[in-house]
Amino acid sequence: MFSWFLVEALKIISDAAKHSNDMMKSMEQFEKLLKINEKIEGEDIIDPTRHLLKEGKITKIANKSKDPQDRYIYLFNDILLCCEKKRLLAASTSFKVKLKLEVHGMKVSDSDNCRFIIEGKTKSIELQTNTEEDREDWMAALLSAIREMVRKKESFKTNDAVGDRLITADDEDEDEDKFVPGKCEPRWIKDDETTMCMRCGADFKLIKRRHHCRACGAVVCNKCSSFESALQYDNNKMNKVCGKCYYTLRGDVEELKKLERRSLITELGDEASFGNFLYLQKGGWVKYWVVVTDQDLYALKAPKDVRAVLTIPIKLYTVSDVDAGSSDKEHVFKLTNGTDGRMTYTFAAESKEMKKRWMMVLTNGLEGLINKSQTI
Ligand SMILES: [Zn+2]
Numbered sequence: 001m002f003s004w005f006l007v008e009a010l011k012i013i014s015d016a017a018k019h020s021n022d023m024m025k026s027m028e029q030f031e032k033l034l035k036i037n038e039k040i041e042g043e044d045i046i047d048p049t050r051h052l053l054k055e056g057k058i059t060k061i062a063n064k065s066k067d068p069q070d071r072y073i074y075l076f077n078d079i080l081l082c083c084e085k086k087r088l089l090a091a092s093t094s095f096k097v098k099l100k101l102e103v104h105g106m107k108v109s110d111s112d113n114c115r116f117i118i119e120g121k122t123k124s125i126e127l128q129t130n131t132e133e134d135r136e137d138w139m140a141a142l143l144s145a146i147r148e149m150v151r152k153k154e155s156f157k158t159n160d161a162v163g164d165r166l167i168t169a170d171d172e173d174e175d176e177d178k179f180v181p182g183k184c185e186p187r188w189i190k191d192d193e194t195t196m197c198m199r200c201g202a203d204f205k206l207i208k209r210r211h212h213c214r215a216c217g218a219v220v221c222n223k224c225s226s227f228e229s230a231l232q233y234d235n236n237k238m239n240k241v242c243g244k245c246y247y248t249l250r251g252d253v254e255e256l257k258k259l260e261r262r263s264l265i266t267e268l269g270d271e272a273s274f275g276n277f278l279y280l281q282k283g284g285w286v287k288y289w290v291v292v293t294d295q296d297l298y299a300l301k302a303p304k305d306v307r308a309v310l311t312i313p314i315k316l317y318t319v320s321d322v323d324a325g326s327s328d329k330e331h332v333f334k335l336t337n338g339t340d341g342r343m344t345y346t347f348a349a350e351s352k353e354m355k356k357r358w359m360m361v362l363t364n365g366l367e368g369l370i371n372k373s374q375t376i
């Protein structure tokens with residue numbers, strides 16, 4: 001059975017590879033995959049379209065206790081495996097898969113102390129590297145994989161209306177890792193990760209009570225959490241959920257569309273993005289979570305906010321350095337509207353490296369960040 005599959009797989013590779021160089025590369029990649037497959041426990045990773053992008057030791061920060069745990073990561077073009085190393089005999093080691101995330105729908109963001117967060121559709125993990133450089137390498141490799149995946153998925157979509165990002169029950173049916181509310185216990189978004197209800201955008205300064213949707217982990221207001229659904233991970237017991245999860249579980253596309261129309265929400269969707277904290281000059285300096293995609297830059301009061309304080313179409317702006325002497329902050333740069341130069345936004349980063357990274361992204365797009373370190 002296996003050898004039949006191998007023959008088929010090799011045939012697919014040779015069909016896909018147009019000339020001999022590609023062919024050799026594909027063969028090498030496939031051999032590497034076979035070797036990794038032997039070492040991995042509890043997961044068959046053989047797939048002729050899969051190849052390794054990056055691997056290495058990393059520290060995982062435990063979800064609740066925040067304890068550091070030794071892990072080994074394999075990043076492929078389509079999946080990420082977070083493994084625990086097990087020493088069997090003196091000479092041989094094996095890797096037990098603790099978590100598998102699909103690259104499709106994945107998001108990465110910076111955190112402090114060489115940490116970064118990878119959010120998959122169903123689960124998220126916080127990781128830590130030893131050096132800032134290592135973190136940059138990992139983030140670059142991840143962004144590159146996400147971007148490739150988005151590009152591939154885009155080319156499959158033919159008649160899909162642009163802008164309709166509503167995920168419905170029958171949407172993306174080829175996607176085995178799609179988010180199903182209540183299938184797994186969600187990561188609870190921390191209270192300080194959002195300043196507003198993640199469903200209707202109501203300001204938590206005005207309404208004090210915050211609730212968590214038990215299906216998706218979103219922080220929502222009272223009104224938006226007044227639904228109950230049976231959740232699979234909780235033995236199908238009834239749980240408080242948000243409207244979006246409630247209607248998704250019921251498959252009520254009409255109501256979901258109504259919700260979508262009513263909201264003023266900035267959905268970043270599946271786009272590849274890069275984000276961390278920056279200061280924006282607005283009279284004084286105000287700290288925002290700033291996210292950039294290939295099209296726009298968003299300034300948010302907190303990372304999980306659903307409405308941006310500011311949206312800048314970056315293609316219409318040019319980025320330039322600001323002399324540190326002329327400002328009361330260090331690591332300053334500005335975005336100026338290319339046509340008349342009248343609109344200018346001045347930002348300050350928290351470190352020299354971070355400023356360099358932002359200027360690179362804003363000049364060359366996410367591509368700039370990705371190409372910087374060749375990880376493949
Ligand atoms: Zn709400």
Ligand SMILES: [Zn+2]
Binds near residue numbers: 213214215242
């Ligand atoms: Zn929910």
